């Protein structure tokens with residue numbers, strides 16, 4: 340959903356804003372813009388395309404105060420005109436979120452006005468212009484009171500030598516730096532600029548000028564917000580010699596697992612308290628986070644024998660779920676800002692359930708809702724496709740299943756980072772990647788825990804390569820999906836447990852007999868030997884059935900990455916997507 344950055348500096352603002360937008364590009368990259376203020380004059384540049392489209396204009400934008408935006412379109416197609424900032428009268432604004440009542444507001448206040456853009460955001464700047472009577476904060480408060488939906492808004496006004504911000508359900512952080520002061524959607528924008536940041540709360544306003552930052556609550560009373568270290572640094576945002584963040588981050592999976600295990604103790608005491616008497620567990624999240632919940636469901640039912648469901652957060656929040664004070668709801672989110680997951684956690688909290696967050700973002704909205712936070716210590720994940728955070732989530736959830744079952748599972752994880760590193764470095768996936776790149780559709784199959792991993796492998800492949808793909812339980816193939824198999828289709832079959840290996844092998848035979856191509860990801864010598872003449876085999880280290888997702892998923896991520904590169908896709912910024920989905 341869009342990244343925003345604003346600043347009031349003792350030096351030119353445009354290049355700092357440009358640099359901040361580059362760091363926020365994972366939030367959206369279909370258009371970008373910058374507005375600056377110099378001697379009471381606004382200058383605005385906006386372009387369809389990635390942030391780099393602004394590079395040649397940065398030098399033309401003078402002024403020490405400015406705002407910038409990188410967009411992921413919701414209302415209005417990507418275009419120069421729909422790019423932010425939007426302006427009217429003395430104002431320019433950038434917005435992240437969705438204004439759900441923009442049509443009603445337009446009809447009510449501007450029935451005869453032709454808006455310049457098709458966006459929901461333009462209404463904000465029109466309303467500011469309409470209600471402004473010389474006080475920036477009162478005008479912003481009035482406008483905010485009219486808006487429904489979610490918003491992080493940063494404003495410049497020709498009467499004020501600084502920026503103003505307001506937020507509701509979309510993130511804004513503020514920070515003080517050596518050259519001036521800042522607001523942004525997320526910490527990477529301020530890496531190298533601010534060592535410390537504060538996170539605004541819903542309903543907060545901020546006035547930021549070169550001299551300082553003032554934060555106000557919803558009634559415009561001054562408030563203090565906690566100062567926290569900025570964990571994003573130029574060093575941890577570098578590509579470290581890798582051609583893409585996706586590869587760099589896959590390579591960081593072993594560290595994500597070991598670091599997540601190392602910090603688990605910070606949550607353990609509180610978890611033991613909150614887990615007492617739990618008779619049902621619901622794991623919820625979106626995309627990859629949901630897929631890690633599917634793996635963890637298996638852990639919790641196996642080890643703790645507590646009934647457990649994995650629910651897609653965007654469904655869970657609208658289905659009037661049966662939950663009570665003995666239900667443990669575990670909300671899983673790399674960013675901690677995914678709107679559906681945040682709202683699912685809020686619903687659980689309001690229904691008196693016990694709420695645990697599993698997140699890679701320690702200051703996110705989700706952490707503010709949860710009773711206990713289990714940190715995923717994967718470090719900043721920039722690639723839109725989640726990789727190392729999946730590994731961290733599974734490690735964290737595995738240890739949670741230990742708490743729920745009254746067992747310490749830490750030791751069983753000790754060997755995993757090394758095996759994961761071995762998989763990253765030594766697994767040859769080129770033949771499988773080649774097979775996938777030439778296929779009309781790729782079906783990822785597995786049984787039980789391998790099925791959960793198959794779903795994640797399929798999501799990864801379709802996301803970064805745009806090849807149609809589905810994940811299926813291997814046993815379901817003959818109930819419909821087999822109709823899609825022909826000589827142009829491929830199946831990637833994950834087989835990590837002896838228990839169900841024969842069953843999964845049946846699915847391999849079914850695909851082969853319909854002339855489909857097959858690759859098998861396995862740690863089992865028997866399966867590899869039996870199928871090696873008819874399928875492409877990727878051999879992975881054996882670490883037992885339950886922990887195998889931490890290994891097999893890495894092979895599948897490497898396949899997806901290689902296919903994307905082969906097909907000339909940008910694996911870090913797949914078309915139509917953004918990393919933090921902070922709107923519905």
Ligand code: M6R
Pocket residue numbers: 624625626627628671672673674675676677680723724725726798799802918919920
């Ligand atoms: O930040 P979150 O973990 O809440 O994000 C959830 C999904 O949007 C995310 O996992 C998405 O599916 C990834 N792009 C998949 O690679």
